[in-house]
Amino acid sequence: MGMRSVNRNISSFLVFSMFFLLSATTTSAKVVTYMKEYSYQAGETDSKLSARTIAIEQVKRLLLEELGTYIVSETTVKNFELTKDQISSFTTGIVMTVIIEEKWDGKTYFLKAKITADTDELVRLIDQLRRDHEQSMNWEEMRKKTEEALKEIERLKKEIEKGKGDKVSQEKYDKAVNELNAVDWFKKGMLKYRTKNNKEAMEAFDKAIEIDPNYARAYAGRAAIYYEWGKHSQALRESEQAVKIDPNVAWGFNTRGLAHIGLINYQKAIEDLNKAMELAPKWAWPYCNRSTAYFMLKNYHQALEDANKAIELDPELPQAYFKRGRALASTNNLQDAIKSFNKTVQLDPTFSWSFLQRGYALLKLGKTEEAVEDFKRAANLGNKDAENYLKQKGIPW
Numbered sequence: 038m039g040m041r042s043v044n045r046n047i048s049s050f051l052v053f054s055m056f057f058l059l060s061a062t063t064t065s066a067k068v069v070t071y072m073k074e075y076s077y078q079a080g081e082t083d084s085k086l087s088a089r090t091i092a093i094e095q096v097k098r099l100l101l102e103e104l105g106t107y108i109v110s111e112t113t114v115k116n117f118e119l120t121k122d123q124i125s126s127f128t129t130g131i132v133m134t135v136i137i138e139e140k141w142d143g144k145t146y147f148l149k150a151k152i153t154a155d156t157d158e159l160v161r162l163i164d165q166l167r168r169d170h171e172q173s174m175n176w177e178e179m180r181k182k183t184e185e186a187l188k189e190i191e192r193l194k195k196e197i198e199k200g201k202g203d204k205v206s207q208e209k210y211d212k213a214v215n216e217l218n219a220v221d222w223f224k225k226g227m228l229k230y231r232t233k234n235n236k237e238a239m240e241a242f243d244k245a246i247e248i249d250p251n252y253a254r255a256y257a258g259r260a261a262i263y264y265e266w267g268k269h270s271q272a273l274r275e276s277e278q279a280v281k282i283d284p285n286v287a288w289g290f291n292t293r294g295l296a297h298i299g300l301i302n303y304q305k306a307i308e309d310l311n312k313a314m315e316l317a318p319k320w321a322w323p324y325c326n327r328s329t330a331y332f333m334l335k336n337y338h339q340a341l342e343d344a345n346k347a348i349e350l351d352p353e354l355p356q357a358y359f360k361r362g363r364a365l366a367s368t369n370n371l372q373d374a375i376k377s378f379n380k381t382v383q384l385d386p387t388f389s390w391s392f393l394q395r396g397y398a399l400l401k402l403g404k405t406e407e408a409v410e411d412f413k414r415a416a417n418l419g420n421k422d423a424e425n426y427l428k429q430k431g432i433p434w
Contacts, residue, residue: 071103072137072151079144080194082207087214088146089139091190094183094217096150097134101125104132104152112160117167124163126176130227131162168351170320171287171313175227175254182220189213219249226258235262253283260292269299287317291326298330306330321351328360332367340364355384359391362398371398389418396423 077092105124108114114124131154138149167173193210226241239262245255260275273296279289294309307330313323328343344361347354362377378395381388396411413434415423427434 067156068153069104069107069156070151070153071100072149073099073103074147074149075099076148077146079146080198082194082197082210085141085146086218087211088141089148090214090218090221091187092139092146092148093134093136093150093221094187096148097129100134100150100152101128101132104128104154108156108159108163112156114160114163117164119163119167122180123167123173123177126180127163127166127173128159129180129224130166130172130176130231131159133228165353168353169322170350171291171317171322172227174317175288178254179220179224183217186213186217186220190217215248219245219252219255222248223252223255223258226255230258230262235265238262251282253279253286253289256282257286257288257292260289260296264292264295264299267299269296272296273300285316287313287320287323290316291320291323294323294326294330298326298333301333303330303334319350321347321354321357324350325354325357325360328357328364332360332364335367337364337367341368353384355381355388355391358384359388359394362391363394366394366398366401369401371402374398387418389415389420389423392418393420393423396426 073096075092075096077088077095079088083091102125105121105128108128109121109124119127132152134150134152136148136150138147140147166176190210190213193206193213197206197210222241222245226238226245229235229238229241239259242255242258242262245252246259249255256275256279260272260279263269263272263275272292276289276293276296279286280293283289290309290313294306294313297303297306297309307327310323310327310330313320314327317323324343324347328340328347331337331343332340341361341364344357344364347357348361351357358377358380362374362381365371365374365377375395375398378391378398381391382395385391392411392415396408396415399405399408399411409427409430409432412423412426412432416427416434424434
């Protein structure tokens, strides 16, 4: 009850509905919706902003608890051997809370909010997230930060209301509220980043850093986006800030390694990715990325070993199969390379580079018609190299 006693006058209701949506293949997906109302009684220490921040975190907590209970009892998540806290952390990183209504009268902050989730998709994404070791750590750290901030807010609020507080207590209270707010912005950034909405993700990470200039993971998040935008110098700057603030954040070293790859500093990239592996030995991405660095250095044997290790750690990571296929193709193991590219596009049918590389492998095997079909697929996905090949050959797509 400790976490909920922040507000003694909670009015909440739950609306639970399940309905079925038929897909084009007539398979059904179960969609659940939860709604709750929450009223936070502000204390003398609270502003409108602090009252809203606390109310939002509490209503999210209540909604996610309901959703978590449901998916554990009704879906295959129960087979994942996750704790209740882990499921709550992962669900926070997947499901967006929508504020339907909010009111502030100077004393009470009222919120009505809802979450909606396709349970099949939710289970798939939880499975994906639990296999991504560093991102799992991200969400677990956020859950702990949120809980600690709420407990500190509750303690200080009681202390101040009993007349035992002073200016220092108020400053600590404000700091805890700010931490809660920064974490919330970081969560928004991660949600947007996961759904490839990088512009909004960057804005959210910016806001988290504005509130908390020492938020290491937010700098790593900005570095990841800059890398995807092809702004490798900016990615290097942000990742260096991340590891300077917290040298134990593997994501910071991973993004710095990527920045070095983009800047053609392959040996430095390998050093950073080694550090990321040391900090997060069960995380597949540093191995996947180091495979690229070794590939660019023409060390195809080591590139293949790293790709295989990434697959061992995460058998559902399409990029790892792509990098294995690329290393195999470079040593003329073309049939095995094609099998790896097949697996890549099976896992991610939008992976244009895998169609392109499979096309090149098919060309080497003399299977020109099949190769051209792959080049067309890659071109239709926006791959410029495939487009250029087809233009040179005068082949429409």
